[in-house]
Amino acid sequence: MPLIDSSLDTAAKRVSISWHLDPSPDRVWWGLTDPEALPQWMGRVISGRFAREETVLIEHAEDYCCTSEILECEPERLIAMTWHFPEEPVSRLRIELTPNGTGTQLVLTHEALGAETGNYLPGWYTHLLYLEAQLAGEPRPMAEFWATYETLAGTGPEP
Template sequence: MAYDRSAVIKSRVSAPPERVWFALTDAGALTAWYWPASMNPRAFSEPVVGGRFGVDAGEMGFAGEYRELDPPRRLVQSWRWAGDDRDSRVTIELTPSGDGTELLIVHDELDEETAEMYRAGWESCLTRLPAYLAASTPRAESR
């Protein structure tokens, strides 16, 4: 099986890159927006190179390792869906855009079928990100 496919997702949110970065790397933030609250997700995140992260919602979950961190611009991480036997890679680029942030997510090292499923998954979870960013306060996100 060839693992040469990518899922590429572009999105824009009305929040500065620093707030989006926090939403992508803080365990509490991931719990708040990544999956619906009805799934009762749990998350962990240690945003340092070599640190681990993951979200678990019972029968669904993923985990990985931070490979590259350039706050608040670029994030590269390994990614493994629960039950999979190999890692893939996620690269997220954050670019300031007016009063918001452009996100470019490239999830690669995938086969064709998995790339399509992950593209749909990223698009689904990103629909919850703007509401999280609108409801959260910058003070609560300072580190």
């Protein structure tokens, strides 16, 4: 696992993760925003596109969608958006990409998570493992997503 650093701040209702990915920022950006790449690690794009002031609807499971308003979008460098699931407060997600040697450092900050803060850190670890596999051309089976999450939530990843 290419985890560089992570933190969970329940008082501030925030998680942050720094992760190294082998591909260049343009390839990582493709994985983060392309409607054909997203189902392999996040969910299926129902509507919208990743551009400033757009609204994107992503189905994470059957009839379970997240709605995001894109607040900032600088291709291959930065995306910031709201993040809203039913029964959860509207939160804010920011992903920054920086070239790092031959690869990319991804810094993810998710804040205003409310009571779900503790569940988001292993959730993002799981999503980033799936993104990494997608970028390597070896997608993990989505049917194993929740088993992977449960493993990470129970023991935590080894840096």
